[in-house]
Amino acid sequence: SDFLSDRVKQLQPSPTLAVTQKAAELRAAGQDIIGLGAGEPDFDTPDNIKEAAIRAIREGQTKYTAVDGTAELKQAVIDKFKRDNGLDYAPNQILVSTGAKQSLFNLCQAVVNPGDEVIIPAPYWVSYPAMVEIAGGKPVFVTADWDQDYKITPEQLEAAISDKTRLVMLNSPSNPTGLAYTREEFQALAEVLKKHPQLLIATDDMYEHILWTDEPFVTLLNVAPELYERTVVFNGVSKAYAMTGWRIGYAGGPEKIIGAMKKVQGQSTSNPASISQAAATEALAGDQSKVAEMVKAFKERHDQVYQLLSEIPGVRVKPSMGTFYTFPDFREAIAALDGINSDTELAEFLLKEAGVALVPGSAFGLAGHMRLSYATDMATLEDACARIRKALAG
């Protein structure tokens, strides 16, 4: 016996790992490697948030808290949902977790039975399919390519729904594309969802604040309040407040589902770190001005990277509406390069020839693309784009 469960043997290892590992090896060997693969802000956590955590330590907030979060943080989450999203939740409709990743994992464990189908629009955040599979469910991918702005249509959604469909996962603005659904697009999807009352919906709003469209952020429930009883909204402090290492995310939803998610969390990790919860309370309830500063920097970098990538022959790119990612289409460049037949091979080529680490699109369910994170300084980004251009030309 190899001691491993069937479940873990079926789990796909992260395709991003190969590139990340190779980048680390090359760097250790003394090579000059620019890593644009990371999914986290380069900024430090704002000082007011750090101070709140230090205060919490000094005041002895060092014990277990309630499994679903401290009363203070849950109130800050309730106030945030009301203030930013116009959504009303009671305390028993809120679950605070060790990152939105855990919240989403809890949901899959709480609602997916073996054989259940879960609709995941592709390109998707890498963890969705794996979480569904760990729960015994079957991911059903709905692919949205360049010509539809990487967003699924109501016709595609309708066609993907079967009597086994249990859950639909939506993420806007999207990791990896940086694109967001408009109010009208959400309305059209909502019309389909309303016709299928057996479906649960998860909306992942992680990048809510990192958005530069004229239209303000919109989440599905804003256009379809009728779906409130079967929608769980996910969010967290990692991206907007540069708090990836603190590990705090949260969910708001129907009491029964949140309660089931809490039960899963109560038998696995219990509460997220008490110190991090104090920090997240300050992040959500305190001064918000740092968020706008960081978003301004992401937007400036985006505009420059977008421009530089657009000028590279064989590469086409859509301007992002938010996040700190862009997801350029390299299919023409791949076709033009001798000996390169896939985005994975292109990622290896760019790492070797340009010293730039990007994540291949196939990791996100859409081959031929690359995800580039611009959560790094402008000079590095300009250098990286110049290197990519040179490597593709040579």
Ligand code: PLP
């Ligand atoms: N959802 C999306 C779309 C993400 O990109 C991420 C992080 O990469 C998460 C959820 C989870 O974030 P965290 O667990 O740090 O809250």
